[in-house]
Amino acid sequence: EIVLTQSPGTLSLSPGERATLSCRASQSIWSSKLAWYQQRPGQAPRLLIYDASSRATDVSDRFSGSASGTDLTLTISRLDPGDCAVYYCQQYDTTPWTFGQGTKVEIK
């Protein structure tokens, strides 16, 4: 099973700042079968990024994803109060698909 470890656990930044969320896989995922989701309180998760760097439909271009070997990154440029949420990475390269434990983004 591929284990995904996200860091930091919580990220507290001011509006307009840039957020960098990390996700490290226990083995390399060269297929780029990686996704990121945003989950606001009380809501179902929402797909942001798939195939490591492709933005989902209607997702702001402030969200971008990248991957290299075992390291995945989600970058949120110019943080907005609406970005307060928990963000999860996911791999769908090898079953069982797995999720990271999540990074909570707080806006100061």
Place this chain on the structure above:
Amino acid sequence: EVQLVESGGDLIQPGRSLRLSCTTSGFTFGDHDVSWVRQAPGKGLEWVGFIRNEAYGGTAEYAASVNGRFNISRDDSKSVAYLQMNSLKTEDTAVYYCIRGGAYYDYWGQGTLVTVSS
């Protein structure tokens, strides 16, 4: 508009069975895989499994934690997917989400709560 609506969540005793339904609309159900993901209260997301569309054999894959106890099925004529859960354990307590797709997940239902407790 793509919609997925889960139903069937309940409070149920350990060892019992429960079937969740996922009623869909707004897309050609038979063309898509369907997945189930769960989220225990205050915890992260856990993949439960998925069922392929019939073009890929209609077979299912499961997480180790539910393999042998849970079964995912589909009725393409009704655009409905099911999650049959047997021998339920307290650790199965979670919100269960039905999702369009078998890999990454672009459309989610709102979830249904299953509470396993005596």
